[in-house]
Amino acid sequence: MSLLSVRDLGLSLPDRSVRSHRGAPRRLQILRGVSFDLDLGESLGIVGESGSGKTSLGRALLRLYEPTSGSLHFEAEDITHWSQARLRPLRERIQMVFQDSLSSLNPRHRVEDLIAQPLLAFGRASSRQAARAQAVHLLERVGLEARFARRYPHELSGGQRQRVGIARAIALKPRLVVADEVVSGLDVSTQAQILLLLRELKAQDSLIFISHDLSVVRVLCDRVLVMRAGEVVESGSCQQVFDRPAHLYTRELLESVPLPDYDPDWVGKTPAEALPG
Numbered sequence: 001m002s003l004l005s006v007r008d009l010g011l012s013l014p015d016r017s018v019r020s021h022r023g024a025p026r027r028l029q030i031l032r033g034v035s036f037d038l039d040l041g042e043s044l045g046i047v048g049e050s051g052s053g054k055t056s057l058g059r060a061l062l063r064l065y066e067p068t069s070g071s072l073h074f075e076a077e078d079i080t081h082w083s084q085a086r087l088r089p090l091r092e093r094i095q096m097v098f099q100d101s102l103s104s105l106n107p108r109h110r111v112e113d114l115i116a117q118p119l120l121a122f123g124r125a126s127s128r129q130a131a132r133a134q135a136v137h138l139l140e141r142v143g144l145e146a147r148f149a150r151r152y153p154h155e156l157s158g159g160q161r162q163r164v165g166i167a168r169a170i171a172l173k174p175r176l177v178v179a180d181e182v183v184s185g186l187d188v189s190t191q192a193q194i195l196l197l198l199r200e201l202k203a204q205d206s207l208i209f210i211s212h213d214l215s216v217v218r219v220l221c222d223r224v225l226v227m228r229a230g231e232v233v234e235s236g237s238c239q240q241v242f243d244r245p246a247h248l249y250t251r252e253l254l255e256s257v258p259l260p261d262y263d264p265d266w267v268g269k270t271p272a273e274a275l276p277g
């Protein structure tokens with residue numbers, strides 16, 4: 001059974017760049033005719049140049065945006081036009097780790113409370129104290145020591161913040177995690193550690209991994225969707241798409257990205273062993 005089924009999805013958003021004087025603002029078509037399925041336990045990479053619509057698609061899948069056309073099914077239910085109130089219980093089962101961890105984590109809360117919040121909100125912990133104790137376990141799972149629980153987001157490095165974002169996302173044991181550019185901007189060894197973590201998670205959950213780094217998608221994902229200007233230009237197994245790209249755009253994308261030679265068998269190795277040089 002498909003966990004997620006996307007059919008002919010279209011999204012338009014009000015144009016932020018033009019201030020309309022009267023009437024509704026002009027709308028920009030952001031996504032067009034996007035279709036794919038995701039099975040339980042599967043990982044799908046979404047790649048494409050900047051502005052191709054990857055983040056917008058991720059947000060639409062979480063129903064942070066309401067699709068303008070097409071349909072979106074999660075666990076066989078048509079959630080395309082569900083109200084926010086109706087979506088709320090679903091928020092336990094789909095989580096997103098955002099592109100910008102500094103702005104997506106409330107700066108006024110300590111790490112332990114950032115992670116404790118969803119646990120309390122969804123009744124997974126009986127008290128604040130119990131939720132904070134769980135938060136410490138989750139921090140350990142993402143490779144952060146207990147002392148980080150008392151810190152604020154701005155007191156962490158980018159890699160540490162991404163780990164907190166991941167700990168928060170997995171706290172509720174979701175069926176699907178959407179991770180948006182979670183390793184960009186990090187140094188190579190931190191990247192590798194976070195990727196190992198995602199790889200581990202993937203064993204239990206489904207993962208949508210948004211990235212413009214094709215080499216990372218190749219080692220982490222089963223299948224890949226290539227986007228350009230809001231449309232899917234190509235999709236298939238990673239092996240098929242990367243070894244024999246059918247579309248010129250995919251070939252250009254492959255050529256434009258410097259491919260650090262990740263060892264394809266790096267799973268199970270330490271980051272130092274898995275990385276080149």
Ligand SMILES: Nc1ncnc2c1ncn2[C@@H]1O[C@H](COP(=O)(O)OP(=O)(O)OP(=O)(O)O)[C@@H](O)[C@H]1O
Binds near residue numbers: 014050053054212
């Ligand atoms: N809230 C919004 N309102 C209007 N236009 C938007 C909005 N969000 C994104 N866009 C536009 O939609 C297009 C796709 O943006 P999106 O952020 O999804 O791209 P992306 O593939 O994630 O890019 P990047 O790799 O730089 O993160 C862009 O042209 C962007 O300007």
Ligand SMILES: [Mg+2]
Binds near residue numbers: 055056
């Ligand atoms: Mg983006």
